[in-house]
Amino acid sequence: MFQAQDPNFESRVRESFARQQLMQTLGATLTLVEPGVVEIELPYRSELTQQHGFLHAGVIASVLDSACGYAAFSLMPADAEVLSVEFKINLLAPARGDRLLARAEVKRAGRTATVCTADAYTLEGAQRKAVATMLGTMMSVRGRSDIAR
Amino acid sequence: MFQAQDPNFESRVRESFARQQLMQTLGATLTLVEPGVVEIELPYRSELTQQHGFLHAGVIASVLDSACGYAAFSLMPADAEVLSVEFKINLLAPARGDRLLARAEVKRAGRTATVCTADAYTLEGAQRKAVATMLGTMMSVRGRSDIAR
Amino acid sequence: MFQAQDPNFESRVRESFARQQLMQTLGATLTLVEPGVVEIELPYRSELTQQHGFLHAGVIASVLDSACGYAAFSLMPADAEVLSVEFKINLLAPARGDRLLARAEVKRAGRTATVCTADAYTLEGAQRKAVATMLGTMMSVRGRSDIAR
């Protein structure tokens, strides 16, 4: 559906993801990178839970946000950087299971702002359950000086 | 402004927060608990960053969400549990500094749904900079069976 | 995909929509009612515009919100009423054209809260352009006394 501007989009996404130290801290891995679509998986760990033993909403938001950011980034020119502007998440069900799958897709890619949707599922054996959904805005910036403004 | 229904609200909030393993994993501590108001602080650590070395939006969302949840929880009856229904976050500036301060306040406490706003600031010496703002809905549930619905 | 609990869901939706005086004021009509899916159309009129002659974001939000509310309502029991709890809208492109089409779908139907997504398109001859997307929460209430609390 979408066409990447930069033929090296996948390696660019993978390199940037590898620099997100939080993803390593959480134990998340990038499992799919296509133009405008990114999937991230996260094994369940008790270190990431809220008070009832489910994955904390902030963990789910972290993974969905990174998935949205890289789905947007995959369509950006080679010299662009990506930043989250805002997102909204709805929690649909408690998140427990072997692992969490987050899948983000670009809804509209603009010159500076890109709108993404993303869904999170828990996977338990052959079972897949929707646990959260996100709608957010990612921004393309050129160069590091723009980021810190 | 708000009156707690449960005189033991503070210990109830502190005990529940202590069970949120994610907060320990992130290194966050509860620094203020008043009826309808909660503050959480988080020292900056590179393990929590995104690709440019700033705190990941998901980390900020995690701390703001917990602050909102416990601000709502502080006003709930003694036998209630709290769950996040949804939240929206706007990132205002890159988050770097000695530590992050998240402050949540209840906007409207309903029988089942409580609406909260929260702000995140980075603190660096005497400098305080607003880096994010949240608007979200927290839900009161009775008993563990309701949670896993 | 969804099964209606109330076999008379369509007439129940149509009767309630007919009582939404705002929909008449805007000139909106209900064009599709299926279990968990509702479409509303609105002809472009200059009375509904913002300062540049495009449909005002609030008009688009009004139609998307009603579509979400009735998509949720179509799955509720016969004695339920529906209220909007919250929604978020992203504007994707300026809205001009012959008419606006809003399509809402239920994402998760819960006992009290139902999460919906909705998209708005402008239609101009054979052209269809996405102009906005919504993610929101609708609530089921029983009886009028619950509504006014």
Next chain:
Amino acid sequence: MFQAQDPNFESRVRESFARQQLMQTLGATLTLVEPGVVEIELPYRSELTQQHGFLHAGVIASVLDSACGYAAFSLMPADAEVLSVEFKINLLAPARGDRLLARAEVKRAGRTATVCTADAYTLEGAQRKAVATMLGTMMSVRGRSDIAR
């Protein structure tokens, strides 16, 4: 708190508001314009209601969105135009009363994106009740060609 860049900000806001035909259709008036702060009032009319006789959420969103847009616009340079990027609204209570008051304030004014918060109240005699709250992003664009992008 905020300083307007354009000394003629108030007349610029008032002229743009006068071109929003929807505001006239709804019967809304601009009651306060200060740097970064705007208030709009709307008398209750049954033509603007949902199925239970309360103001439709979309009407409240329309007025809050215009208030946010003009609060942002008041701080922009003289040659800028304003567009809504996205907003989220939480409905706090059914909206009935003599009139609705929407008050928006800029939270952070950026070069292109401005984040605003806004609250809506119903006024009935001396009574004031909070009925909704909004968090949204407004964008500054230069010239009409940018708008129709």
